[in-house]
Amino acid sequence: MALLTPEDLENLLDKLEYNEKVIKKVTGFEIKQICEETYGTFPDSEVVGIVPVTSGNGIIDNFTASLAAIVNHFGLKGFVTEHTDISGYNEAVSRRADIIMMADDHIFIAHNLKNGKISTNHECTGIIYSEIAARYLHADSTDILVIGLGRVGYAGASHLAKKGFNVYACDPNIEFLEKAVKELGVKPYERNSGKKFSMIMEATPCKDTISEGMVSDRCLVSTPGIPCGLPENIGKKYKVDMVMEPLVIGVASMLYSVF
Ligand code: NAD
Ligand code: 2YG
Ligand code: MG
Known part of the structure; x- marks a missing residue:
């Protein structure tokens, strides 16, 4: 799995502000509203304890501090524990956290100790980015393309299928593609089919995954993928609107899914 770098976490709230504007323009909604409607939940002054985890590749500079800033941005009270790992978990509970957030190299979770709900970043990221794509105001049909069927993309495709969208998907991993065909x-998506999409969700860790044949004029690309899968020249030529942000939107989705 590709891990976040400290550079990805620079200027997070500026990137959020830009993406908020794009999301409002292309869907008519704010991120908070989309989260509320998707999960049917609202915040209730929860306290969020954020625990640094040292296992595997260890602490990512600014990761937990960024989570605290995000939690505070959405109107909750977040704190980073002084201790790491199990001691940090114990500290978060002692300091009366309602929700615990923590990540190792494989999984990033939010766990609401009050109601028992637990969420993962990969699933919640898939849900929120696909939900944003699906709300495109200028969509030409209910056809939507999901590029990448890994942990995030599969969750997105599953969410869209449940909402009744006509989901097309591609992934060079044939087993992943067959699983999504069978289960969802x-x-x-056939490259030489000539089919173009007004809504695309991209969830891969690769560049240039979006080709000219896929995009219709003024389409919406909603992508958590790092680095960006949309080549700049294609984005310009087809006046593509793009939602792409490294952490905040997915974390908002995790929080609302456990309220
Ligand atoms: P993953 O490794 O589980 O899945 C990626 C999938 O993309 C794989 O199945 C791979 O075969 C497929 N793929 C690669 N090249 C492709 C191509 N050209 N066309 C179609 N599919 C292709 O990864 P993941 O956990 O699902 O994460 C996906 C991306 O999202 C990563 O870059 C990750 O860092 C990022 N991410 C971002 C956020 C956020 O908040 N922005 C949150 C979680 C993950
Ligand atoms: O506590 C710490 O500082 C570290 N143990 C955090 C490790 C997080 C690793 N996970 C990732 O980098 C992501 N793939 C998941 C985060 C999603 C947002 N892009
Ligand atoms: Mg995000």
Whole structure:
């Protein structure tokens, strides 16, 4: 799995502000509203304890501090524990956290100790980015393309299929594609089919995954993928609107899913 770098976490709230504007323009909604409607939940002054985790590749500079800033931005009270790992978890509970957030190299979770709900970043990121794509005001049909069917993309495709969208998908991993066809009823996207999309969700760790043949004029690309999968020249030529942000939107989705 590709890990976040401290550079990804620079200027997070500026990137959020830019993406808030794009999301409002292309969907008519704010991120908070989309989260509320998606999960049917609202914040209730929860306290969020954020625990640094040293296992595997260890602490990522600014990761937990960024989470605290995000939690505070959404109107909750977040704190980073002084201790790490199990001691940090114990400290978060002792300091009366309602929700614990913590990540190792494999999984990033939010756990609400009050109601028992637990969420993962990969699933919540898939849900929120696909939900944003699905709300495109100028969509030409209910056809939507999901590029990448790993942990995030599969969750997105699953969410869209449940919402009744006509989901097309591609992934060079044939097993992943076959699994999504069988379990979710998605249609494999054929490169030479000539089919273009007004809504695209991209969830890969690769560049240039979006080709000219996929995009219709003024389409929306909603992508958590790092680095960006949309080549700049294609974005310009087809006046593509793009939602792409490294952490905040997915974390907002995790929080609302456990309220
Ligand atoms: P993953 O490794 O589980 O899945 C990635 C999938 O993309 C794989 O199945 C791979 O075969 C597929 N893929 C690679 N090249 C492709 C191509 N050209 N066309 C179609 N599919 C292709 O990764 P993941 O956990 O699902 O994460 C996906 C991306 O999202 C990563 O870059 C990750 O860092 C990022 N991410 C971002 C956020 C955020 O908040 N922005 C949150 C979680 C993950
Ligand atoms: O506590 C710490 O500082 C570290 N143990 C955090 C490790 C997080 C690793 N995970 C990732 O980098 C991401 N793939 C998940 C974060 C999603 C947002 N892009
Ligand atoms: Mg995000």
